[in-house]
Amino acid sequence: MRKHPSARATVSMKARHTLYTDVCQRRHIEACGLLLGHIDGLGNWHIDRAHPLRNICNSPVYFEFAPEDILAVELDHPGAIIGAYHSHPGGLKVASSTDRDNMKRVNKEQQIPWIWFIFSGPFNGTFQRDYEQDTNSSLIAYHHYDTIGLQQITLEFENAQDDGVRKP
Numbered sequence: 797m798r799k800h801p802s803a804r805a806t807v808s809m810k811a812r813h814t815l816y817t818d819v820c821q822r823r824h825i826e827a828c829g830l831l832l833g834h835i836d837g838l839g840n841w842h843i844d845r846a847h848p849l850r851n852i853c854n855s856p857v858y859f860e861f862a863p864e865d866i867l868a869v870e871l872d873h874p875g876a877i878i879g880a881y882h883s884h885p886g887g888l889k890v891a892s893s894t895d896r897d898n899m900k901r902v903n904k905e906q907q908i909p910w911i912w913f914i915f916s917g918p919f920n921g922t923f924q925r926d927y928e929q930d931t932n933s934s935l936i937a938y939h940h941y942d943t944i945g946l947q948q949i950t951l952e953f954e955n956a957q958d959d960g961v962r963k964p
Contacts, residue, residue, distance in 0.1 A: 800947040814846040823919035826859035831879035881913035903940035
C-alpha cells in the first residue's frame with residue numbers, strides 16, 4: 797500500500813506514552829481507544845491525547861467499542877475525537893479485511909474524517925524498546941479517502957528533548 801503523498805499525523809509525547817502503555821498492558825487482546833486532537837486546514841491530524849476504551853469483545857482478533865463509551869468521551873471532549881486505534885497482538889502488520897471495511901464505512905460512507913492507528917505485536921520487551929529508543933516500526937496509520945481509497949498516512953512524533961517533530 798502506498799503512503800498518501802502529503803497527509804501527516806503528528807503525535808504528542810503524551811498521546812504516544814498512553815498508546816504504548818495501553819497496548820502493553822492489554823497485550824493478549826486487541827487494545828483499543830480513541831485519538832483526540834484536531835485536524836488542520838490541510839487535512840493533517842494532530843493527536844494530542846489517546847483515550848483507551850474497553851474492548852467489549854475481549855478478543856485477541858477483534859475489537860469493538862461500546863457506543864456509550866464513545867459518547868462519554870465525546871461529551872467530555874466535544875469535537876476532539878479525530879481517530880481510533882487498536883492493536884494486533886498476533887503481529888499482523890497491515891489492516892485486516894475487517895479493519896478495511898470499518899475504515900471505509902466510517903471515512904467514506906459516514907463521512908467521518910478519522911485516522912486509524914494499528915499497532916502490531918507481539919507486545920514484549922522488544923516492543924517496549926522500540927518506544928524507548930524512539931522507533932515506531934510497529935505502528936501504522938490509515939485513512940480511507942473518497943477518491944483514492946485506503947492510504948497509509950505518514951506519522952511524525954514530537955521529540956521529548958526539544959518538543960520538535962521527528963519523522964519516522
